Amino acid sequence: MIAELLYYIAGLLLLIGAAFSFLAVIGILRLPDLYTRAHAASKAGTVGSGLTLIAIALISFDGAVILRALVGIVFFMLTAPISAHLLARAAYVAGYKPCGETVFNALENHDGDSSKD
Structure with missing residues (x-):
């Protein structure tokens, strides 16, 4: 019962993470200059990959995989x-x-x- 609920939550997180990653791609393709494109790629890409790694951690039931997923999230955020x-x-x-x-x-x-400001 709990495992089935975790699978549904992980599936929802994967869909949301994929949506954020898709928004990052659209931002890279549609935004006008390098600065706004870099912003879209870094912010939405970080959220998308973070949610995907959380989903992996939820369904793995293995401490080593969970630890690696959490380290990956911290790595992306930094x-x-x-x-x-x-x-x-x-x-x-x-x-x-x-x-x-x-x-x-x-x-x-x-x-x-900054003293001249």
Whole structure:
């Protein structure tokens, strides 16, 4: 009875995780510039993969698999947003400008010295 309930919960988590991953793909294809695409990929991709790993942990009934899934979730949460931020920063420094629809650009005319603000 409990195992059957866990299978249904895991199936629901897999569907929600797949939906978030699909939204990340749509964001990568449809958003106007590198910065918004990186945001979509890092945020929605992290949630999608995290939910998928939680589903795997729920149905595995093996401590080693559960531990690996939890470590994978922590890994995604630590690395994906940070790497997206660093890649976007490197692109900006290299000269890739945001799209014309960008309202606020915190890096524009910023030389790293906050005492001049």
